[in-house]
Amino acid sequence: MTTILTTPETKARRSRPLGLDVWTTVSLALLLLFGLFLLYPMFGVLKESVVDPDGGLTxxxxxxxxxxxxxxxxxxxxxxxxxxxxxxxxxxxxxxxxxxxxxxxxxxxxxxxxxxxxxxxxPFIGAYAWILLLGRNGVATQLLESVLPFKIGSIYGFGGIxxxxxxxxxxxxxxxxxxxxxxxxxxxxxxxxxxxxxxxxxxxxxxxxxxxxxxxxxxxxxxxxxxxxFGTPMLIGEGYxxxxxxxxxxxxxxxxxxxxxxxxxxxxxxxxxxxxxxxxxxxxxxxxxxxxxxxxxxxxxxxxxxxxxxxxxxxxxxxxxxxxxxxxVYLSFRNNNQVVFLPGYSLDNYRMAMGRLLGRSVYNTIMFAVVALAIIVLVSVLLAYLVVRRANPVNNFVDTVSMLPYIMPGAVIGIGLVIAFNSPPLALTGTAVVMIVMLVIRRMPYTIRSATATLMHLPMSIEEAARSLGASKLKAFWRITVPMMGAGVASGAVLSFVAIVTEMSAGIILYNNRTITLTMSAYVAITRGSYGLACAFSAILTVLTAVLLAIYLRFTREEDVRM
The missing domain is CATH 1.10.3720.10 (MetI-like)
Structure with a gap:
């Protein structure tokens, strides 16, 4: 006769509904989040595209x-x-x-x-700079045409893009x-x-x-x-x-x-x-x-x-x-009068930027990037584990849904978020929350794919050994699996970060003065003809991204991506 000892933990496990454990809860939570912030907005775009002004289908x-x-x-x-x-x-x-x-x-x-x-x-800074260099009156254009026996044309159009x-x-x-x-x-x-x-x-x-x-x-x-x-063809596409x-x-x-x-x-x-x-x-x-x-x-x-x-x-x-x-960066120190750069150097462009939401733009850029990247890393690690270690139809569906932004233009996502969250009960349009949601949705696929590829190459035996020594599922995951995934996650995260700090195509639809970033501040200055101001914002963005990249390289030493 065999005696079965029943512990409190065993009783709790038996009383739990079949198949419902901590990872099932995580899976359902991710399904809910992607459904709310991705599928629901995309359904809104689809609905908007087949509705006439009177509300009928067309x-x-x-x-x-x-x-x-x-x-x-x-x-x-x-x-x-x-x-x-x-x-x-x-x-x-x-x-x-x-x-x-x-x-x-x-x-x-x-x-x-x-x-x-x-x-x-x-996206548009390179285009803007090339206009100043190789535009019809660009510095390099004038220099080359003064020494060459033919005209070299301009940066505008298909070739320039x-x-x-x-x-x-x-x-x-x-x-x-x-x-x-x-x-x-x-x-x-x-x-x-x-x-x-x-x-x-x-x-x-x-x-x-x-x-x-x-x-x-x-x-x-x-x-x-x-x-x-969006930015490059907008500035230099002209007829194209x-x-x-x-x-x-x-x-x-x-x-x-x-x-x-x-x-x-x-x-x-x-x-x-x-x-x-x-x-x-x-x-x-x-x-x-x-x-x-x-x-x-x-x-x-x-x-x-x-x-x-x-x-x-x-x-x-x-x-x-x-x-x-x-x-x-060089032009940001030049004197200028709107679209014309004048002889001499000063800090006037930076002084002007300080009076044009510079502090808020820098703060928003850093805050949005840090918060969005933290969420991206957390969700990516959890989803990668679900897909690789606990594959089932629900987890595979969530993984597929998470890749949709990879094939969606940013403007479509921006429009979808406006449609979905422009009125109660979730009136998020115009807030920092919707900007962060947009960045997370747009730039998560890079880190998810990198984390998934990394976990596929990690042996399950190490995690099982931790479980056999008494570690819980979550403890084995956070203490053993996540550190081993670190390099792969970091290499994907840098691509997500690169895209986050330079986001424009969706941001231009969602931003306002409270949520403006350095990218948007530079773009607004260009559209208003304040070239010196645009250079100042762009130079600060360049220096900021260089510093953040140096910090990334200092702590990860990663130079490739695992996809």
């Missing part, structure tokens, strides 16, 4: 869009620009990452910081590819050399093919960022209009606002990006495999003419990428 807004070549052309323009930016970013970002990973370069840390800083600028966005987004390719190149086993490269595959042939036949999954992931990220960009600019004009434009039509354009944009996302997923699955470097490749020192060319490529590329921000 598809007239979609018919109007599809029947007008101008509107269809804005989506086509966005698509073409995004493909061009993706191709150019891969073309310059992959060699940059290859040299960075396989060569022992002097100033490597400076190159990495410069690359990340160049993609941390606000591709140039600005490519120099801004190629570091994202580099950050991804750094991790992929490090994961290649050195023995594979040695075997390829023995079989006669050397130089560029080995790079193409072995290294590029082994990193196809990462290339596809980096391509998708660059494409989505370029497709959703993209759909994000058209959404803004229809929703907040000074002439002919049409919120229903703006919602319809947003839905069409979501459909296009969803199709691209599904195609990328299909392609990635065809090339899906994992790499683990048993014998990492030893870095070489660049020598001779080839080494000089490598150094020239790396530093010239970073110099071009950083040139807009450095020029903005």
């Amino acid at each position: 598809l007239s807004h979609f018919v109007r869009f599809l029947a007008n070549d101008y509107y269809v052309g804005t989506v086509r323009n966005s698509f073409v620009v995004s493909i061009a930016v993706t191709v150019v970013s891969l073309a310059i970002g992959v060699p940059f990452s290859y040299f960075y990973t396989y060569y022992r370069l002097r100033g490597a840390k400076l190159l990495f910081v410069g690359a990340v800083l160049s993609c941390m600028s606000a 591709v140039l600005v966005l490519s120099l801004k987004l190629f570091p994202l390719v580099s950050v991804y590819m750094n991790a992929a190149f490090r994961s290649i086993d050195g023995s594979l490269l040695e075997a390829a050399s023995l079989m006669g595959s050397t130089g560029l042939r080995r790079v193409w036949q072995v290294m590029i093919r082994l990193t196809v999954p990462t290339l596809l992931a980096a391509s998708l990220l660059v494409f989505m960022r370029a497709f959703a960009d 209009r993209t759909f994000t600019v058209e959404i803004y004009n229809q929703y907040l434009g000074e002439v002919g606002q049409n919120h229903n039509f703006a919602a319809a354009i947003g839905i069409i944009g979501v459909i296009v990006t969803a199709a691209v996302f599904l195609f990328q997923k299909f392609a990635a699955n065809r090339f899906s495999f994992s790499l683990k470097a048993g014998s990492p490749v030893q870095k070489r020192r660049p020598r001779g003419i080839g080494g000089a060319l490598i150094y020239a490529y790396m530093y010239v590329l970073i110099a071009l990428a950083m040139l807009p921000q450095l020029y903005i």
Whole structure:
């Protein structure tokens, strides 16, 4: 006869409803949060797109869009620009990452910081600076045309958009590819050399093919960022209009606002990006495999003419990428009269900024970023654990929903939040809360994917050992699993942070004077023709992001992303 001892803990466990434990509660809580702050606003956008002014259902807004070549052309323009930016970013970002990973370069840390800083600028700052440099009366334009026998044109239009966005987004390719190149086993490269595959042939036949999954992931990220960009085509697109600019004009434009039509354009944009996302997923699955470097490749020192060319490529590329921000910092100290910069230097632009919500802008930028990032990290860690360790239909559904903002233009999310929370019982529009919610929703996918990928490579046995020694589920999770996920979570969090501090496309729909950030302050100054003031706000944003990046590197020492 066997005697079963019943402890209070056993009784409590037996009395608990079947399947309801702490992780089930967390799963349901995350489902509720994503439902309230993501699915509900997106349903509002969909509803707005099929409602006429009288409240009846209609598809007239979609018919109007599809029947007008101008509107269809804005989506086509966005698509073409995004493909061009993706191709150019891969073309310059992959060699940059290859040299960075396989060569022992002097100033490597400076190159990495410069690359990340160049993609941390606000979406329109690069465009604004390039206008001052290569606009019709730009400094560089006048200098080049004085020595060249032909006109070089201007930064405006398709070519300018591709140039600005490519120099801004190629570091994202580099950050991804750094991790992929490090994961290649050195023995594979040695075997390829023995079989006669050397130089560029080995790079193409072995290294590029082994990193196809990462290339596809980096391509998708660059494409989505370029497709959703608002500031660059707004400033330098001129006649080359993209759909994000058209959404803004229809929703907040000074002439002919049409919120229903703006919602319809947003839905069409979501459909296009969803199709691209599904195609990328299909392609990635065809090339899906994992790499683990048993014998990492030893870095070489660049020598001779080839080494000089490598150094020239790396530093010239970073110099071009950083040139807009450095020029903005320089101009922030120049005297100016609205759109005209005058001889001499002073701190007048900064004094003017202090009287134009500078303190509030800095505070909001830091506060929103810190709070949003803290929430992102917490939710990402919890969701990654649920997906990897406790997979079920509910958790997989939440994971899928969490990725929706990855394929949604920011303006669509901004419109959805306004529709959902513009009236009681949750009247959040115009508050700091809705700004933080927007940042969390928009920028969480990077950290979620990084945390999930990291946890997939961690053995379950370590956590089970902690449980066998008496640790509770939560204690084993927080004390054992979370610290082991730290590096992967941090590498994803830096991408989320980069995007948070430079957010504009959704923020421009939601902000007001109480919730204004440095990015929005600079944009407002540009639209009002106060170029010196805009430079001051932009310079402060650049310095702030540089300081925060230095703190990140000091405590994490991460230089790649695990996706």
